[in-house]
Amino acid sequence: MKKYRFLLLILVLFAYTCGGSGGGGGSNSLPKSEGGSGAGTGTGTGGTTVASISLTATPTNITVGGSSSIQATVLDSLSANVPDGTTVAFTISPSSYGSITSSMDTVSGIATATFIAANTAGPVTVTATSGSVSDTVIVTIAGAESGSISFTSATPSNIGIKGTSQTETSTITFSVKDINGTPVSNGTAIDFCMTGPNGGEYINDLDVTTEAYIDANSNNCYDTGESYTDSDGNGRYTGPRHASVSTISGVATATLHSGYAPGNVTIFARVVGKTLVSSSPVISIGGGMPSAKHLTVATSKFNLEGLGYADIQATISTYVADRVGNANVLQGTTVSYFTEAGATITSSSTLNNQGATSVIFRTQNPIPEDVTPDTWENTLCVRLESQYGSTSVDVSDGAVCTEGHPRDGWAAITVMMTGEEAFNDTNGNGVYDGSDTYTDTPQEAFIDKNDNSSRDTSPFEEFKDDNGDGLYDGTLGSPVWDSNKTIFDDIKLLITGAPSYVELSRWNSTAWVPLTSGTFNIANGDYMSFKLLIADININPLISGTTVTISSDAGKQSGTSSYTFPDIAPSENGPVELLFTIASDDDTDAMDPEVCTITVAVTWKGIKYTYVFTGIVD
Structure with missing residues (x-):
């Protein structure tokens, strides 16, 4: 009988354990909590019932970039710690105010996360949630000084x-x-x-x-x-x-x-x-409009041996600025080129952010225009022929040049772009007013081949037909200041050749005259001054680097004995002429007169040209 009672007790205990209260299919779930912040019931990870969450922040006041330890204490319905491993999720609002550990598992009923403040000052709401139960805490972020x-x-x-x-x-x-x-x-x-x-x-x-x-x-x-x-x-x-x-x-x-x-x-x-x-x-x-007053053209080399060689190059640089001299004018402005002789590698280039641009010029056909000699050139031709002799320097008819003259070797390069005429901003408001004075410029650009600063048809000078009417409309006298027009300037290069004129003149105590019958005679105890002409076919200086040496085998020589041509720009100064003197070295008249040979050596592009002049020194 005791045996059966023991078995019955086991069965009753089994039924109580598996059935729960009130049946219901064996489930041990509780009704869902509708509770408020931090209290109620919920199911945590693994079926654990969460009844409450208590959230704290340590510290509650931090500075930007600082951190706070966020601690969630999680209890079940019996106010006991939930099982270890119950997951608690953490969030912040506004989310841009920092970052927080997204979730942590409880240990002894506590889940700890770390909040790190971003760079924004203000209050942040931290929320901890497990199941349907949550709690919040406020962390205040202060900006550092x-x-x-x-x-x-x-x-x-x-x-x-x-x-x-x-x-x-x-x-x-x-x-x-x-x-x-x-x-x-x-x-x-x-x-x-x-x-x-x-x-x-x-x-x-x-x-x-x-x-x-x-x-x-x-x-x-x-x-x-x-x-x-x-x-x-x-x-x-x-x-x-x-x-x-x-x-x-x-x-x-x-x-x-x-x-x-x-x-x-x-x-x-x-x-x-x-x-x-x-x-x-x-x-x-x-970034203002380029001003005509500030347009500048330069070259890396003025004198190019283009009468005998093609593809001798120079870099043509253009510099511009606005009306008050600021160089950072309209970047990307197109600069165009016209050439009288030779060619530019490209027909246009663009300004950089410093108001500058450049293009390569090279020698080739055509050579510079054969132009009518100017007054100063006629004067030069007459002087040279008078001083060096018509048999040696036959360049004039006694009044005007009859052969090549300097401007026959000048080549114009015209640089053009869109800009504005210069004006005087009398009230300093940065814009042109009707009362401001301005400098009028030609309406259309042209190549000034004959160097007279005006556009001519003989020789024919190409022009930029801005208005497309087929006519040159470049005369001055525009009744208004032009804020958007073609402004232009040019630069002259020398296109030269090999030595053509290497001649001597002597000083006769009153004037420079040709050598008598091509020779000279220096008396005992006397001296004679000489002038040496070195020029190309157009009476222009030779290219830079050309060397000249002057030596004599009798008498005492002084003055210039050697010379190296620099890079000489076109000018009205004429050709290079060198001065030297030879004196008798016999003051006692004890020696017979002797032949004196003056040797002039000109080295041009590695080619040596030798010229000999003879006379008598007593």
């Missing part, structure tokens, strides 16, 4: 004058760090102020009104907190040279807008409420 402000960048550092189709804005950034050397919290207030050319430039928003203020710290800038007259009633200080901004990720940014005047701008940035100030390097407002 500002420790430094420094200029970062101005992009771009050169901008164009308003209305010139160039970039008219520059983004200015400053870096602001706290006393720990990390970026300050978002929203740190920064004042921007600028100095500039007063041509209508401004920072950020265009404020047409400049309100009066009391410059308490005498820095010539409005600073937040200073007293001002709110004349437009918008509740903030208004002025085009001031802007207030807030930092984002430790960066304060403002936008500089150009005005109508070129010049340099400096931006100052100040941390509001602090003495921390920084300034930008100079930001240039340029």
